[in-house]
Amino acid sequence: MADINNWVVTGRLTRDAEYRVLPSGTELVTFDIANNTGFGQYAKTLFITVNHWGKSAKNMLPYLTKGKGIAVSGGEVELQQWTSKQDGSTQKKIVVNTSKVDFLPGGSSNQQSTSESQSQSQQDATPYDPDSEVPTF
Numbered sequence: 001m002a003d004i005n006n007w008v009v010t011g012r013l014t015r016d017a018e019y020r021v022l023p024s025g026t027e028l029v030t031f032d033i034a035n036n037t038g039f040g041q042y043a044k045t046l047f048i049t050v051n052h053w054g055k056s057a058k059n060m061l062p063y064l065t066k067g068k069g070i071a072v073s074g075g076e077v078e079l080q081q082w083t084s085k086q087d088g089s090t091q092k093k094i095v096v097n098t099s100k101v102d103f104l105p106g107g108s109s110n111q112q113s114t115s116e117s118q119s120q121s122q123q124d125a126t127p128y129d130p131d132s133e134v135p136t137f
Helices: 056-063 114-122
Strands: 007-013 020-021 028-036 044-053 067-083 090-098 101-103
Touching: 020 056, 028 056, 044 056, 044 067
Parallel strands: 044 090
Antiparallel strands: 007 028, 007 067, 020 028, 028 044, 067 090, 067 101
8 A cells, every 4th residue: 555645835936947848748847945934043944846747837937936935735755865976975855746836925026015015004994883784705
């Protein structure tokens, strides 16, 4: 019986994505994300390489730019190891072969400063009227 190897992670792209077509004709987009956990002295960043295969790879390429927030899911995780040619040390990296990428709000292309967004929120806010009808969603 095979074990389940499925992963979900969010993060920001550390560089623009790379697109290529393999000799078999399969399309592939590769990018790296930084996943931050903890805070203060316990803050950690995990760097992950993501491969997304198939026809949607080329379509998402313009949106996979440095700083953009994304969520990756449905991925199979593997640890790749190799020996460095420079000093002979063992190198490792985490690679996720994903089936789904979702784009998160924010990022380098549409980021606002906190004070700008707070000031806009205050201008857009409607004063609370306790006698008004409560909307139903």
